[in-house]
């Protein structure tokens with residue numbers, strides 16, 4: 585069975601209360617519920633992890649290669665700063681989809697640069713909770729391909 589690791593980065597635990605004008609009213613539980621519903625329908629397994637700590641996210645990615653066929657990640661603020669998360673993705677070589685609720689290119693200049701984008705297979709940004717749903721679809725396709733190649 586395909587297993588996909590989903591990582592929510594810092595402050596995403598506060599969704600629902602956090603800047604609703606930008607991120608909407610959706611909560612992390614609401615996002616996870618939708619992801620799990622798709623996973624059930626498509627008969628795949630998700631491991632969902634949220635952390636506000638860069639090192640914990642690095643550790644999780646480091647252990648992912650043997651356990652998961654793809655990574656769906658919203659690195660949140662670490663998108664713009666974390667060489668360590670970028671390097672963890674490179675080190676494990678896990679097929680990765682980067683997602684953002686907001687359109688990072690329509691916001692402050694410092695959000696226009698993603699350190700993750702060039703080591704991910706692709707990025708989906710700006711569709712609210714649907715970014716995760718499109719992202720999961722992409723991650724499932726990547727996982728299927730990686731299995732058929734092995």
Ligand code: DQA
Nearest residue numbers: 658659660661684685686695
């Ligand atoms: C975000 C965009 C980031 O710039 C920001 O730091 C976040 C959330 C998004 O999903 O739109 O925390 O990743």
